[in-house]
Amino acid sequence: MNSAVLKKTMYWFVVPALVMYLIFWIYPILKLFQYSVTDYNGYVQEFHYIGFDNFSQLFQEGIAGKSLSNTLIYTVIFVVFSNVIALCLAFVLNMKIRATGLYRTAAYIPTLFSAIVVGFIWSYVYMPESGLIATVISWFGLDGSNLNLLGSYNSALYSITAVEIWKHIGTSTVIFLAGLQTVPQDLVEAGKIDGANSWQITRFIRIPLLATSITINVTLSVINGLKAFDYPFIMTNGGPGRATSTLLVDIFRMAFKEQQFGLASALAVVSFAVIILITTIFVLQLNKREVSA
Template sequence: MNLSVIKNASAKSKKSKFSKNTTNVNSLIMNKKLYLFVIPALIMYLLFWIFPIFKIFQYSVTDYNGFAQNYNYIGLKNYSELAKEGVLVNSISNTLIYTVLVVFLGNVISLILALILNMKIRGKGFYRSAAYIPTLFSAIVVGFIWSYVYMPDSGLIASLFKSLGINTDNLNFLGKPSSALYSIVVVDIWKNIGTTTIIYLAGLQTVPNELLEAGKIDGCSGWQLNRYVRIPLLAASVTINVALSIINGLKAFDYPFIMTNGGPGKTTNTLIYSLYKLAFTEQQFGKASALGVVAFAIIVAITAVTVIQMNKKEVSV
């Protein structure tokens, strides 16, 4: 009796081990088959992303003009000429000013707007939709709309000032070097404020009600709840929005191209706009590639450092 029980138990254990082994083999085969679905996307990624990056690094040390089949390797001459001509310094300074304003003002305004839209107010759904509407328009449409808004004589702002009896003779937002870059920053913030606001609103929805109730019991005002409870718990949302804003600011091209064409003078020449101008207007593709390498390094470095620091603060919170 005991022997039969032992034999049956051993047979069952062998079957279970065999079934487990076959299951593991089948799952391994399935995983290998699933990898096949990744190969087309990987090929596309290598072909249209990694390969062009390597080619830009290669062209940056040549005199390639974008058309000729033959070109010469000239070392770091393109980089030195960019520095001597002032293109590099001018583009980097304009881009950094643009980025700092977009990141700081855009996130502050979006956070305030998100806190307001998170309150119990009438028509909250309508206001949330209205805040997101600018994000739905393309950059070209937004650029042309705001170009008419900024028109010196017959634009929306000029007409409004005239109706209030304000002199508009010197009103030229996009035509003055002192105001052109800041006017474009306003457009960029207006265009993207819906996205950052929605991300902050999503973060506010995750704040536990228990903490808010505890704060109210301790006598915290609405401002104190925002300052000491809600905002500290938005660390993840702040990290996402700051990173997106930095990338958006450092690769600014649309509005300088559409609204000012880099002018007046070179006051709105950003890194990407200067790259475009060198490559497709002046046919200096090698020099444009060198500027692209610099822009790539700056974007990666600033974004990486910012995200790492923000993540450290997020963990500490």
């Protein structure tokens, strides 16, 4: 079999994956854009095209603005704190200390639990009177019965973000730890010979060589933050009020509770555009820094 025939034959192996991609990814996206300009309710197949009325309603009533602002706040906090804490934890776990394997396992354990299990566990931790936090506060002679972190409009979003950070910090730590273990020791030794202290070695040698790991972790964190749904839905169902209503929570509510599938599709299009735009910007900027590093 000559090379030309072999090359043509190899293309046929791509066809099954391409067909699945078109059916389960491209086609639903196209239908999403179609439904976003209709009054489709998700049940009756008859619907009418209404142009951009759904998009106008989203922004005029402040639905898109509130859910988008909640999602962006959630994402920023999650990206910053999860990566900073994971990086610090990776540096500690990379040291030669006793029971390192045990500590590494402990750091990764939260990642193994499903979102619904984590959500219910932390709902009990946050309970005002009998929760873990309220109990610990009472040990110090303080009144923890009024500390309702999930029931307060001002603290609910931040409390749920803390749960997301706790859940995913193990994955980020593993990625950073893998990057640290690829740092050439001869560069570290050369820095010590030149008189660099531990901070200077970390700042000018280890962290720049972690550029790829930082790119991976930040990109994954941005995507996870922008598509936040599990914990706001499980722990507060978007409340109190709309304090924790993210883009995906509002999409779910409109589509399956209020039977406004067309409006939900319009918000999904907005969410799709925001995720693509922000992720692309982050990836391009991080790739530039990775190349320069």
